[in-house]
Amino acid sequence: MVEDETLLARQIETALLDARYAVDCAADGERADFLGRTERYDAIVLDLGLPKIDGLTLLRRWRDAGLFVPVLVLTARGSWHEKVQGIDGGADDYVSKPFRMEELLARLRALIRRASGQVTAELRCGDLILDSRSAKVTVAGMPVKLTGHEFRVLSYLMHHRGRVVSQAELTEHIYAQNFDRDSNTVEVFIARLRRKLGASLIETVRGLGYRIEAGQ
Numbered sequence: 001m002v003e004d005e006t007l008l009a010r011q012i013e014t015a016l017l018d019a020r021y022a023v024d025c026a027a028d029g030e031r032a033d034f035l036g037r038t039e040r041y042d043a044i045v046l047d048l049g050l051p052k053i054d055g056l057t058l059l060r061r062w063r064d065a066g067l068f069v070p071v072l073v074l075t076a077r078g079s080w081h082e083k084v085q086g087i088d089g090g091a092d093d094y095v096s097k098p099f100r101m102e103e104l105l106a107r108l109r110a111l112i113r114r115a116s117g118q119v120t121a122e123l124r125c126g127d128l129i130l131d132s133r134s135a136k137v138t139v140a141g142m143p144v145k146l147t148g149h150e151f152r153v154l155s156y157l158m159h160h161r162g163r164v165v166s167q168a169e170l171t172e173h174i175y176a177q178n179f180d181r182d183s184n185t186v187e188v189f190i191a192r193l194r195r196k197l198g199a200s201l202i203e204t205v206r207g208l209g210y211r212i213e214a215g216q
């Protein structure tokens with residue numbers, strides 16, 4: 001999440017954390033450029049008016065460098081030319097300031113969904129339902145309590161159903177950049193998810209990673 005206005009940045013970060021995303025924040029273009037090139041993100045929220053490197057330059061650089069992460073740009077109030085430039089510069093969607101946090105979250109969910117080929121906000125696997133709007137999981141209608149890390153592992157596997165996801169890839173997508181990654185390993189989260197959701201949901205593909213079957 002790239003935003004230089006401290007208050008707005010904090011509000012967005014809080015909303016993203018409440019929605020159970022792992023979040024890295026940058027308050028200027030240089031830091032954003034560094035993070036964007038070194039970390040693998042499911043999506044980037046990018047303000048266009050930034051110190052050091054402006055958002056549009058950043059976006060064009062990333063696209064020129066072959067970085068295809070979904071980008072949601074934040075545009076200034078009433079600035080139609082920023083929207084046009086943003087989209088032309090490679091943004092996938094935009095939200096104009098001021099905006100409702102619900103709208104930003106909905107557009108972000110849609111971007112992440114589309115990037116992984118999913119069309120609905122409710123991801124289903126048998127009687128398990130993961131609702132990306134509420135960040136909640138139910139099995140046969142009964143709510144299941146998951147920690148943030150457990151939820152992100154399940155969500156990532158559900159978004160990429162049918163594909164084998166390596167431990168390294170999961171690790172890259174479930175932690176924020178500054179998190180101590182050694183203390184909570186992916187294997188531990190998988191074991192806990194199996195205990196909570198049934199042993200058969202997540203398949204171990206030996207030497208390659210984990211998979212949730214595409215199924216019905």
Ligand code: CA
Pocket residue numbers: 003004005047048049050
């Ligand atoms: Ca700004």
